[in-house]
Amino acid sequence: MxxxxxxxxxxxxxxxxxxxxxxxxxxxxxxxxxxxxxxxxxxxxxxxxxxxxxxxxxxxxxxxxxxxxxxxxxxxxxxxxxxxxxxxxxxxxxxxxxxxxxxxxxxxxxxxxxxxxxxxxxxxxxxxxxxxxxxxxxxxxxxxxxxxxxxxxxxxxxxxxxxxxxxxxDSVCQHLPALPMEELLRRLPGRTAQRNRVKQRKIAAAGVVVSETPAERVPDAVDAMLRLHALQWRGRGATPEHLGERFARHLREAARGMVAAGRASVQQYHLDGELVAVNVLLISPRLAGLYMYGAHPGLRQRLDIAGLLFGESLACALRAGVPLLSLLRGTEPYKQRWRPEEDRNxxxxxxxxxxxPAAALHIGAARLRAAAVRAARTRLPWLTAARTRLRELRAGR
The missing domain is CATH 3.40.630 (Aminopeptidase)
Known part of the structure; x- marks a missing residue:
């Protein structure tokens, strides 16, 4: 054994x-x-x-x-x-x-x-x-x-x-209150709110058709999302694990089971008859988490992708009676402009x-590695980019 x-x-x-x-x-x-x-x-x-x-x-x-x-x-x-x-x-x-x-x-x-x-x-x-x-x-x-x-x-x-x-x-996570979009915009500074209102009107006028995926079709929707995700992040530092078959196998099965149990929603976005985006929203009584999305790069030239996804995710959270929309880990700029609140895990x-002795060694190694990561991000940004690109190549193979 x-x-x-x-x-x-x-x-x-x-x-x-x-x-x-x-x-x-x-x-x-x-x-x-x-x-x-x-x-x-x-x-x-x-x-x-x-x-x-x-x-x-x-x-x-x-x-x-x-x-x-x-x-x-x-x-x-x-x-x-x-x-x-x-x-x-x-x-x-x-x-x-x-x-x-x-x-x-x-x-x-x-x-x-x-x-x-x-x-x-x-x-x-x-x-x-x-x-x-x-x-x-x-x-x-x-x-x-x-x-x-x-x-x-x-x-x-x-x-x-x-x-x-x-x-x-550990990681910083961010969240927004689950409010109708107009109420959420009132929380933003005047000019920022006005710019977002213009983007929301443009989204409404574009005629994007949003549909929730039934459980039996979730695996195909997840595959489409992962293809779009890889396309949107090509050359821009995608998370390497998200490009591999092992992750795809996990997410297909997990999302299908959770959608069937009412614990997730897989939303598909069609524009002019074409699938342009897919996102996976995880739902629990305390919060809904915008876990992952994929969007065609061309959509960015026409619409505000974050505004589109956040608007539909907020509506889904409200229908489920969930008080928070979690943006989960990370402090990416597209999240910051919505003035989310932060928690640190x-x-x-x-x-x-x-x-x-093992715990002492483990704690010391964790602290040393965290300090090294902080130093690399602030002093050697090119090293972080090179490391990410190497991981992408390995994941692709």
Whole structure:
């Protein structure tokens, strides 16, 4: 059997985790078989509905699709905590070696928000039980949770973690209130608002036809979006992962399942009978996230693409009763002119034992790498561009 099973044995998980003063029977297990996520999908989504911080990135459809596209057999660590048989806390993790074992969230790399699931009726008890059940209490094992929202359920793990723990800064995310477009424009400075009103009138006059894609046609729409996305970013520093077949396979399956469950909308935009843009909007009770879009480069010469996409995404969020439109990670200029509010995600590093040598090494390496990235962006912009171009070429091959 592979090494991870001996490094992180499920036998280390306590059979019962009774919170102080409680009479309920709390139990925990770690599932390592690759079939665990799809088998537990219904139960997983039921818990997600009882966890107010859960986003679409914690849905079973997203996680199952990611595991099928990116997962390594034998490295899944699905941590499950139950009270009287009912699932009350859960974490979907996978093992990586750097060279020590590191537990990272399933979905890492392509998810803008990572989190665990805790039942809202007893979040602290559930967090304590989940912290005790995590198979990462040895000094050479690290749990590294990237892209954790400031109010995420995973933040409660820090309170109950007995080993070394650190909170480091991660990506900046931005969001807008889900308002009708005219109300959103009133929030902008006078001249900026007026320019955007002119662009909105031009969009309305152009006769763009917008349609929501039914679940059975989502894979074809995703493929069209990825082709347009590659076309619009050609020579301008596209995210290399978005150009590969593995990502396409993940997004086809995830988007189809989420559209069928009402957790996503794939919108297609036709102009003069031709498909000119496609975007994927992820929908959860707390926020709608504009995850990805593709637009023909020629459309930019005719219309304001950001205004077109934001307008339709806001309308979709309003129909769903969602209070926020998240622009997710990044501070690109096309987002900034809408004056979005900002939040910074956290990176939570948990190490086993008091000394936790692996955690100390991991934290130091993370800080050093973050400093190097900042220095390269400010002092050596040509190096960043060259690195991006090299990744694009590799992804193309």
């Amino acid at each position: 592979i090494e991870e099973r001996t490094v992180l044995p499920a036998a280390r998980v306590p059979a019962t985790v009774p919170p102080a003063g409680a009479r309920e029977c709390w139990s925990a297990e770690v599932r390592q078989d690759d079939a665990a996520l799809p088998e537990l999908a219904a139960e997983w989504d039921d818990l997600a509905a009882r966890c107010r911080t859960a986003t679409s990135f914690q849905s079973a459809a997203w996680l199952v699709a990611w595991w099928r596209a990116y997962g390594t057999p034998g490295r899944l660590r699905l941590v499950l905590v139950r009270r009287d048989g009912r699932l009350m806390a859960a974490a979907a993790l996978t093992v990586r070696h750097r060279p020590y074992p590191v537990l990272v969230p399933v979905g890492c790399g392509v998810s803008d928000y990572a989190d665990v699931l805790l039942d809202d009726t007893c979040p602290d008890q559930a967090a304590a039980a989940l912290a005790a059940a995590l198979p990462a209490h040895r000094p050479w094992i690290v749990t590294d949770l990237r892209e954790v929202r400031p109010d995420a359920a995973a933040q409660r793990l820090l309170t109950h973690w007995t080993g070394r723990r650190r909170r480091l800064p 956290d990176r939570l590093v948990l190490g086993g034992g008091r000394l936790a």
